[in-house]
Every structure is written in C-alpha cells, then in structure tokens.
Amino acid sequence: MLTVGVTGGVGSGKTTVSKMFEEEGAYLIDADQIGRELIQPRSPAWKELLRVFGRTILQKNGTIDRSQLANLVFTNRRKRRLLNDILHPRIRREMMKKAREIARKDPQAIIIFDVPLLVETGFHREMDRVVVVTSKETQQIRRLKKRAGLKEEEARRILSSQWDIEKKVKVADFVIPNEGSLKQTRTCVREVFQELKNLLVRKNERSSVLSNPFKKVKPLRFSKA
Numbered sequence: 580m581l582t583v584g585v586t587g588g589v590g591s592g593k594t595t596v597s598k599m600f601e602e603e604g605a606y607l608i609d610a611d612q613i614g615r616e617l618i619q620p621r622s623p624a625w626k627e628l629l630r631v632f633g634r635t636i637l638q639k640n641g642t643i644d645r646s647q648l649a650n651l652v653f654t655n656r657r658k659r660r661l662l663n664d665i666l667h668p669r670i671r672r673e674m675m676k677k678a679r680e681i682a683r684k685d686p687q688a689i690i691i692f693d694v695p696l697l698v699e700t701g702f703h704r705e706m707d708r709v710v711v712v713t714s715k716e717t718q719q720i721r722r723l724k725k726r727a728g729l730k731e732e733e734a735r736r737i738l739s740s741q742w743d744i745e746k747k748v749k750v751a752d753f754v755i756p757n758e759g760s761l762k763q764t765r766t767c768v769r770e771v772f773q774e775l776k777n778l779l780v781r782k783n784e785r786s787s788v789l790s791n792p793f794k795k796v797k798p799l800r801f802s803k804a
C-alpha cells in the first residue's frame with residue numbers, strides 16, 4: 580500500500596485531481612464524504628455536535644445543517660477549534676480504517692486521501708507522499724462563486740481565511756498546477772501516478788529486505804524530493 584494525501588486551497592481542483600488519480604487506477608478516500616457520513620442522525624459525532632452547538636444546527640428532518648454550522652464557526656476561532664476537535668480525529672480514524680480494508684484486499688493499492696485540511700491538521704505526516712494542487716487566486720474565486728453561488732467578496736473572505744498555499748507547497752512531494760486545461764492537468768497527474776507506482780515498487784523491495792532477518796543488507800531509503 581502507498582498512501583498519498585492530496586490537498587490544496589479551496590476551489591483549487593483537489594477533487595478533480597483526486598478523481599483523475601482514481602481513473603488512472605488509484606483508490607480514492609474523500610474526507611468530505613466521510614465527514615458527511617460521520618454526522619448522520621444519532622451517530623456519536625452527531626450527538627457530540629448537538630451537545631456542543633445546540634439544536635439550532637439541526638434541520639427539520641434531524642440532519643445537521645452543514646452550511647449553518649460552517650457559518651457559526653467561520654468567525655469564531657474557539658468554536659472552529661471545538662468543531663475540528665470533534666470531527667477531525669474521527670475522520671482521520673475512519674479514513675485509515677478504510678485504507679487498511681482496501682490494502683487487505685489489494686496490497687498493491689495506491690490510496691489517494693482527498694483532504695482539504697491535510698497539512699493544517701498534521702495528517703500529512705501519516706502519508707507516504709503528499710500532493711499539493713495549486714491554482715491562481717482568480718480561478719479559485721471564479722470556481723467558488725460558481726459552485727456555492729457566492730458573491731465576489733464572500734469568496735475572497737473565504738480564501739483569505741485559509742492558509743497560505745506556500746505553507747502547503749513546502750511539505751509537498753509533488754505539486755500539480757491546475758491552472759490550465761483539464762487535459763494539461765491530466766498529463767501532470769499521469770506523470771505523478773507513474774512516479775507513485777515506481778515508489779510502490781521500491782517500498783515493496785524495502786519491506787522484502789526487512790522481512791529477511793538473515794540478509795545483512797541495508798534497507799533502501801528514499802528521501803522526499
């Protein structure tokens with residue numbers, strides 16, 4: 580198994596890139612989707628969120644109103660931390676559980692973790708490799724406006740509340756610029772995927788060396804590029 584975290588700024592194209600990896604043959608685990616599953620009515624996370632934020636975050640049908648919750652924490656750092664403390668460890672555990680299940684069935688799996696806050700939460704340290712997707716600010720704003728129906732200034736406000744992309748690029752093994760056509764991005768994804776396949780072969784070689792206690796050969800180590 581090779582674990583690969585894919586991250587980037589809001590609207591940068593993380594999901595687009597992650598899906599392209601899936602089309603190349605990787606397995607995909609999406610943090611947002613897991614987050615949504617974890618807060619289903621009467622789940623432990625749902626109960627905890629209600630206890631902390633009150634019933635005002637509920638919709639009539641008993642599900643949590645995610646946009647209401649997002650608004651609630653957007654301007655309040657303490658509440659944002661509370662929300663993150665409830666959700667992130669659970670999302671992380673669930674993602675790792677899913678990855679182990681995949682690896683049990685397919686030990687050669689390359690598993691893509693699509694995680695918006697991969698670096699902010701320190702989750703990138705658990706990944707074999709980190710891919711950061713970059714886009715121009717104007718593109719991110721355009722995509723945000725289109726996707727969420729936001730006004731220009733709202734989109735800018737969300738963007739400015741985020742970590743500087745350079746901080747993420749610093750810990751990246753691969754940077755995929757998603758600033759041109761989808762075709763250009765796909766070419767880049769294919770190149771990176773080939774590198775990941777090569778890495779997996781080397782990782783396997785290393786574990787087979789390690790699994791033989793009689794073979795006095797130093798294990799292969801590859802440093803992050």
Ligand code: ATP
Binds near residue numbers: 592595
């Ligand atoms: P979010 O942070 O909101 O989850 P994201 O980083 O996952 O977003 P995507 O969902 O992949 O970004 O992309 C946002 C929108 O921009 C989508 O509608 C996607 O189809 C479009 N998009 C992404 N990359 C490109 C591209 N290179 N050319 C044209 N459209 C693109």
